[in-house]
Amino acid sequence: MADTAGSGDDVVVRAFIGSFTSAGGRGVTAAAVDQETGALTVLGATDAVPDPSYLALGHGPGPGGSTLYAVSETEHGAVAALDVSGDAPRPLGGLRPVDGGGPTHLALAAGHLLTANYGSGSVSVLPVRADGTPGPVASVLPHTGSGPDRDRQLSPHAHQVLPDPSGNWVLSVDLGTDSVRVCGLDPATGELRPHEETALRPGTGPRHLAFHPAGGHAYVLNELTPTVTVCRWNAAAGALEPVGETSVLPGEAQDGDPRTYPSEVVVAHDGRFLWTANRGDDTLSVLALDATGERAVLVATVDCGGHWPRDLALDPAGRRLYVANERSGDVSWFDIDPETGTPRRAGSLEAPAASCVVFA
Template identity: 75%
Template sequence: MTHATTDREDGTGRAYIGSFTSAGGRGIITATVDRETGELSVLGATDIVPDPSYLALGDGPEPGGKVLYAVSETEHGAAAALDVTDDVPRLIGGTQPVDGEGPTHLARTGGHLLTANYGSGSVSALGVLSDGSVGPVDSVLAHEGSGPVSDRQRAPHAHQVLPDPSGTWVLSVDLGTDSVRICALDGTTGALRLHGETFLRPGTGPRHLAFHPAGGHAYVLNELEPTVTVCSWDAGAGTLEPIGETAVLPEGTEIGADTVTYPSEVVVSHDGRFLWTANRGHDSISVLALDATGGSVTPVTTVDCGGHWPRDLALDPTGRWLYAANERSGDVSWFAVDPETGVPRRAGSLTAPAASCVVFA
């Protein structure tokens, strides 16, 4: 199974790389993607948005057009929209405050842009205007609670927000409260209403989740313990139920005494057969196999991430190439995915200081 692509006439796709400008990053990099080799080549960059640590693409005002959205992961967080018609992204309108601190993730759903604000432990909904630019905040949903890990869980820390596959619900993953919140978003007013909250094992520190392509399961990657929690998802009822937890590193994996492992991102293959995680500290990509239902996860192996501190992991639209944004070594490495085993084989890398995420057009 492959996904539709929006390749140019020369057969190349486009990728956008976010990076921390405060750590020497270039901001947002535009690159070509060679679908046959996976190679990235830089076209241009802009630092007009400070610390654009996470990016997302949404539909633009023109048919078939796209708008790139970015968080500004700063103390007084903001979000921005960028025109990607040319090689250097151009700001549409201005940056908008999100009324939250340290936004780390965002998603476009319908006429709204959602941000997960790690520092303040909240989710913001901002309207998207007719030209694709970001409007003022319509609502902020503040999370409540804490967890047992005193230095990381004294307060809520919303780390990810995304719509479910049906488009009915909004889910927010909170590292500080060991929970995932399910919300309803009013498409007219932008009001967020809490529908339910699913609590995971205390101290696991959930960071991100990904859905199975069939829509009936979700996989919550935990940062404070290197595990993934498998959940059943009922879109009709808007309920998320944990059904199992699996270590992301195979049994017997050696970890140095001074090495911590903080998983950062989880990705599911387009055909629903494999799951990958990026593991900071261990500096690896884990390969896990999914059964036919998607309800069972089995660790297979780990491979080197090609750098240091992989903050993000992304699968290209063809499903053939996996990309790791290695923040501390300052590069994006790409891997050819074996279609039978799911094991990635490193094929190249691109220098990208303080790289934090990769998204594909």
């Protein structure tokens, strides 16, 4: 998204940072992005949404042409819409309950806003109204099952929900059940219709998924083991098939202390590289993908620039990575070597309890 601030023809490219207000974060922060250096400059913020741990941009009718959506990752979960046409994000209406606990992720699909509710192990669907605000919950799909990790997998924990590249399916990644569910979404009613459930290796704790730009493969990042599961994706059939698993850490670091909890996976626009953020180890991993997208090989790890990297985002041009380091309270940016895919730290912005970074 591009927006214009001030006078003249100065164009300001925006980034939006979510952070935990309960841990001293600013809430939702808007920042200008210097397209030459990648540097972030705070424009404004709002703490009107409690613990907005994840954000998503959608198109709305406001002056800026866009609406920002945020989860409120609280016991009684909610979502909010914000007008981002000015410097400071401005709430559009109040919080809308999602009928689920602890939502950690949200996405837009077929005119609806969907949330992955970690605490209640479910996915909620809310219609997006003409003014860009979410309406009352249209449907809730509860997940069922458990996994072998008695500390983390006694029940379902939906961690991410997103549409596939074709727009015909919705996938939900569940850390508690070691599986990914594929559903159809009825655009008229907002009902999610289960299509299939793909089982991953028990105890891996899948957290987030990213698609290859060609659309034929998906990469599931696991939180309870530091690995990526490579899957074939058949959009015509709505079928996800695991074909391999690759560590995101060197062999000697896999069983290190402290334990590593990978958080986010990002794929390069040209499909040559895949990056992950790794909490505990506090690194970013670089994996090279072969021409088919089916083979991933770890080629490097670098320091994340802070502590506890909760989120990782690629800028719209595909030249830089931005890391939300939750516990050190910063967003750091890295220039990407176009030949090797290796990130090189270029700067940082103070951002207490940072949890998410999104770009248009």
